[in-house]
Amino acid sequence: MVPVRRSLWHEPRPRDAAPVGRDDVLLGGAYAVVALLEGALRPDLTWRIGVTALALLLVPALVWRRPRPLVAVLLAWGVAGLLAGLQLSTDVGDLGLDAMTAVLVPLYALARWGSGREIAVGTTFVAGVATLGMLATSATWTERIGGIGLLGLVVAIGAVFRYRADLGRRQQVEVRNEERMALARELHDTVAHHVSAIAVQAQAGGVIAASQPERAAAILAAIEVEASRTLAEMRSMVRALREEDAVDYAPQAGVADLPALARPDGTPRVVVSLDGALTRLPRPVDGALFRLAQESLTNAVRHARGATRIGIEVRREGDVVRLRVVDDGRTSGSDAARHGFGLRGMGERAQLLGGSCTAGPGAGGGWVVEAVLPVEGPA
Template sequence: MVTVRRSIVDEPRPADAAPVGRLDCALAGAFALALTIEAVARPDLTWRPLVTVLALALLPALLWRRRWPLAAVLLGWGVAGLLSLLQLATGSGDLGPYSMMADLILLYALVRWGSGRELAWGTTFVAAVVALGMYAASAGWADIFGGSVLLLLCVALAAVFRYRADLWHRQQREIRNQERVALARELHDIVAHHVSAIAVQAQAGRVVAAFQPDKAAEVLASIESEASRTLAEMRTMVRVLREPEAATYQPQRGVADLPALARADRTPTVEVSLDGSSDGALTRLARPVDAAVYRLAQESLTNAVRHARHATRVGIDVRWEGDAVRLRVSDDGRHEPGPAPAPGFGLLGMAERAQLLGGSLSAGPGPEGGWVVEAVLPAEVLA
């Protein structure tokens, strides 16, 4: 129990708190308008000028409730506690305007965006203010029960949204980690292939050196070239994570294998275009980039076949542009009007793979309809 309590108290703030925006300003404006209307329309409200001025303190609290949730709660609910104290001291009637219900928004913000310590201090303060208010108003059991249920519902709603957001971020991190693991395993296989080639050439060099010393220099040059490529790809490999599992050494598919994805006998048809293969440029891609282009094209094609509506054609286009290689996968399917849907975990994984290699990936509706996935990767992996 002590361990669980400590873990809750030590919980940090969520990382998805948005800055002050237009909706926050609209909320503060709506509160100020409601408070002004209530101050004019309720002549029974005791000490209307003082109560109105004190209630206006909620305006900055509403604006900054996500950035400083504990301070917002202390300010907003502190005003409510002060009004309860004035009611007790003067024996006056109800001093709280109905617009003070905005304090519930501050309580929601505390549970949704506060840290564990802020949550503990804030909820304790709110409970004390609520108890003081009920005592000052001589609330009956029905009012106490109803008020308590309302507060608990607000806390529960904030906790649910906080849990959902945390689960989403965890899934994103898991996708990124899985992509790092897959890329690291591919790089491991590539480096293992190079090292095996170096070992074979070194063994051959020992034999050749005994009978043809002039050929030994060629073997050494080949070993040097292979070792340099291996070192460059090894530097890339150490930047990503890899599970401590035995990997199966096998050649990785690359740009040269993309034509095998083409098909004309089924719908949608798949067309593959490799611009730069005539002079061998695409065949000189670094192995990790070569494998990544194939994987991104394969994943994009799979998504198009599964999800594109009424698509008849999918095009895969790979071009060499300066020091980078550009992959474009497009289909002619229908896209629903409106904003583009949020990226799924597949697209997140593809984007993570591109970023790990120093490139970028974008996906969205095409200018002429359909869906377009475009990736730009450096021809040489960043070390």
């Protein structure tokens, strides 16, 4: 789907426009103190009391600048426009306090937290007030250009911080999406492996239940163990996602845990072979090897018809580790397609670590999955 570009008019308000906080109240209070002191200490100021009272109207504008940026701009710059109009119409001395340069703060807030419509309305209003102020003070062209540049700079700074905040939110979304994909792979690898083992044991139990009831009881016990493991691993993942405090995580399964997948007396028989220096592998590579082997074993148990043996071999070859999972079953092209997201997830897992993963029929029959991962992980 092609994304639709929004115009500035339809730009929504950023989500980080927080309500009034303690800092906002402190800013408003500090401005009020400065304005009162300046009004009291400037004997040359015309209409001192009235001008100081009008200047204090900026206090609520500063306090509400984030949740109500347009209202803050209209109030602050409305006061500035009123003073400029009085000065232009009465031809008296300077009617403004230096403290009223604080009108730039609501303008920044408008560009930072306002919606597109609020920015359009507010900047138009500010432009009109600024024009009136330049006429009231008989500013030179140099002063006018400097004033316009200052207003543009304030708006630009607000827009830059707005863009950076939006970029940060987008990066957080991308990180969360990557975490969801990783979690989906982990859930698929874990649950599919255990459920496949449960299904195989249940099928075997149904066959021998009538003739060998004692073996059927052992198979039911094995099914119970596999189901308990599945629930335990799923609960561990969900708990890690839901708890905000520190969690005591179990060590990630790795190459050292591969012998636990062996089933020398099962049907099919699962044999695990480890060769070479396979200790102290980087945790991502170590965990990926286990998950790739586990997923390959799950696919073999599911789809390799008539398989009697599944071999899992991990071998260190220089700077890479090679994983081979081979079965002697009959696997057609349609069976391979039924691996679904398993093969795709295995390939993605290997590529993230700078390696590769291939799967296909073996030269002597059966199905072969081979993964090659660099020992040091991706460059």
